[in-house]
Amino acid sequence: MSKIIDGLYYSESHEYVKVEGDFGFIGITDYAQHELGNVVYVDMPEVDDEVTAGEDFGAVESVKAASDLMSPVSGTVVEVNEALEDEPGLINKDAFENWIIKVQLSDKSELDNLMDAAAYKAMIGE
Amino acid sequence: MNNTFYGKLIFELSQSGRQGYSLPENRCDEYKMSDLPKELMRENAPLLPEVDELSVVRHYTNMSNNNFGVDTGFYPLGSCTMKYNPKINEEIAAHREFTGLHPLQNPETTQGALAVYYFLQTSLAEISGLKEFTLNPFAGAHGELTGLMIMRGYHMERGDMKRTKVIIPDSAHGTNPASSAVCGMEVVVVKSRPDGTVDVDDLRPLLDDTIAGMMMTNPNTLGIFEHNIAEIAKAVHDCGGLMYYDGANLNPMLGKVRPGDIGFDIMHINLHKTFSTPHGGGGPGSGPVGVREGLEHLLPNPRVVKVEEEDYDYFKLECSDKSIGSISGHLGNFGVMMRALAYILTLGRDQLKWVGPLATLNANYIKESLKDVYELPIGGVCKHEFVYDGLKDKSTGVTTLDVAKRLLDYGFHAPTIYFPLLFHEALMVEPTENESKQTLDEFIRIMRVIAQEAKDDPEMVKTAPHNTPVRRLDDTQAALHPIVTWRELVADNQ
Numbered sequence A: 001m002s003k004i005i006d007g008l009y010y011s012e013s014h015e016y017v018k019v020e021g022d023f024g025f026i027g028i029t030d031y032a033q034h035e036l037g038n039v040v041y042v043d044m045p046e047v048d049d050e051v052t053a054g055e056d057f058g059a060v061e062s063v064k065a066a067s068d069l070m071s072p073v074s075g076t077v078v079e080v081n082e083a084l085e086d087e088p089g090l091i092n093k094d095a096f097e098n099w100i101i102k103v104q105l106s107d108k109s110e111l112d113n114l115m116d117a118a119a120y121k122a123m124i125g126e
Numbered sequence B: 001m002n003n004t005f006y007g008k009l010i011f012e013l014s015q016s017g018r019q020g021y022s023l024p025e026n027r028c029d030e031y032k033m034s035d036l037p038k039e040l041m042r043e044n045a046p047l048l049p050e051v052d053e054l055s056v057v058r059h060y061t062n063m064s065n066n067n068f069g070v071d072t073g074f075y076p077l078g079s080c081t082m083k084y085n086p087k088i089n090e091e092i093a094a095h096r097e098f099t100g101l102h103p104l105q106n107p108e109t110t111q112g113a114l115a116v117y118y119f120l121q122t123s124l125a126e127i128s129g130l131k132e133f134t135l136n137p138f139a140g141a142h143g144e145l146t147g148l149m150i151m152r153g154y155h156m157e158r159g160d161m162k163r164t165k166v167i168i169p170d171s172a173h174g175t176n177p178a179s180s181a182v183c184g185m186e187v188v189v190v191k192s193r194p195d196g197t198v199d200v201d202d203l204r205p206l207l208d209d210t211i212a213g214m215m216m217t218n219p220n221t222l223g224i225f226e227h228n229i230a231e232i233a234k235a236v237h238d239c240g241g242l243m244y245y246d247g248a249n250l251n252p253m254l255g256k257v258r259p260g261d262i263g264f265d266i267m268h269i270n271l272h273k274t275f276s277t278p279h280g281g282g283g284p285g286s287g288p289v290g291v292r293e294g295l296e297h298l299l300p301n302p303r304v305v306k307v308e309e310e311d312y313d314y315f316k317l318e319c320s321d322k323s324i325g326s327i328s329g330h331l332g333n334f335g336v337m338m339r340a341l342a343y344i345l346t347l348g349r350d351q352l353k354w355v356g357p358l359a360t361l362n363a364n365y366i367k368e369s370l371k372d373v374y375e376l377p378i379g380g381v382c383k384h385e386f387v388y389d390g391l392k393d394k395s396t397g398v399t400t401l402d403v404a405k406r407l408l409d410y411g412f413h414a415p416t417i418y419f420p421l422l423f424h425e426a427l428m429v430e431p432t433e434n435e436s437k438q439t440l441d442e443f444i445r446i447m448r449v450i451a452q453e454a455k456d457d458p459e460m461v462k463t464a465p466h467n468t469p470v471r472r473l474d475d476t477q478a479a480l481h482p483i484v485t486w487r488e489l490v491a492d493n494q
Helices: A030-036 A108-113 A117-123 B053-065 B087-093 B111-128 B140-157 B175-182 B200-206 B229-238 B334-370 B400-409 B437-456 B458-462 B475-480 B486-493
Strands: A015-020 A023-028 A039-043 A056-062 A066-070 A075-080 A101-105 B132-134 B165-169 B186-190 B211-216 B242-246 B266-268 B289-291 B303-308 B313-318 B386-389 B426-429
Touching: A015 A108, A023 A030, A039 B475, A101 A108, B087 B334, B111 B132, B111 B289, B111 B303, B111 B313, B111 B334, B140 B175, B140 B211, B140 B242, B140 B266, B140 B289, B165 B175, B175 B186, B186 B200, B200 B229, B211 B229, B229 B242, B334 B386, B334 B426, B334 B437, B400 B426, B400 B437, B400 B458, B437 B458
Parallel strands: B165 B186, B165 B211, B211 B242, B242 B266
Antiparallel strands: A015 A023, A023 A101, A039 A056, A056 A066, A075 A101, B132 B289, B266 B289, B303 B313, B386 B426
């Protein structure tokens, strides 16, 4: 049974957004990290890069597969989680604690297109 | 199975002063080493291993015993068509009249080799239902790139510069999007239906005047025949695109279906799969590319052309400025072509037609025999391969990876695992047409034993393999901190 946290926003491609003020912390869900298996590399954008809702902003590579990271929201990258460069396996330890990028949200109404915890739980069938 | 792992380096066998050769005494007094210019003399002896002949022979024989191959055991690696390489192929390819040729020799002196090239090219064209092949590409993905360059060339020649997109099913081999990207095309993904075939309703809205073409394998990567192929090909052609056939799964089609007859315009063939040439550690392979009538002029330079004179025929190399250009040095991997032609001629037209049906029969035999213990997500008849979604009983926690590792303990090569990505626990089996019923039955028996072990002693299966010279490797650490040289290994051990 995967961990799902209330109050976050979820995308169909298994990313989450944790909103704090005008900023969103984006990562992959616990379900996603479990499906991927041990993560060995995270390809991240750079600070000041623009991300667009529905478009990829990087990739996560595990022993099983490489998957694009799709941004659930649009905005400007203000911080990347540099700890993942040395230790990508942190995502497997706690996917919600170890977000991938922090974004200044350019359009908060985009959050309405995302799922809440209950809807995401239903989608993954748990 | 040989359980002792031989891991020595030839340098470890080296003894100072030992040698495996003897040179005759230098009787030419006028030539002395000391006469050589000083700047050409090295100051220290090169660091070469000093070993006797017997030690060298044992070293390489022992190394070869570490290998697992089709010659040593069953190799059901899905998507790879690991078929037996008949030894007559080697005998034919080893003829000195061919191995002694130099690629830059004048074509007048290499008519035999050019005849081999031409005859194989026309044989593949007939087998595929296409007009002409080039044998120049060095491998399958190289063939894909060549084929896509032809697709691009076709549109550019007509001045149709908008067509930059290639449609690829989500179940495709990873090489398809990779080759498209290398060719400068944009990839558009079309979804599969639950039965794994292309969703025609999802395809139609994607078709417009920006589509260069579509890449497909048929049967697809799940081993399912794309029965809507005629409809798909028509829709793509109607929008002005070309159909590309990825020949990776050609084996079950042999003798039954020709890609050229079901709407494909361009294709490649992996000779190292369908036509029994060896899969050697990354090469040499061969990925001939065929095109339908009207696209021949785009084939890469040079082409081998037959010239018919009144009393004799001869072959010549021809280059054209309408071609996409040269994609390889000379004419590709000639030794591989020799083997493929030997295979085609050994079987002959009638026997070649049995390859597809027998490969299909073997795959279906295994699939049906194990579906009560392994999850079969797509029922019905498969072609040359099929995919289980792990063990049926998931409660034991034993995964597809564990099953694959446990198979090694029983002396089988593992199937392909975690591909295609449509299922979480994909385990993909391709037995090929070569295997006897006894071999298939033994594989089925062992797969059942493993399914039972997963219930009785899951921990044992999860820690497999137990009988191999190298135990389960830490693939996460291997990906994070690869140790690929001897020096890195020594440093790591310290």
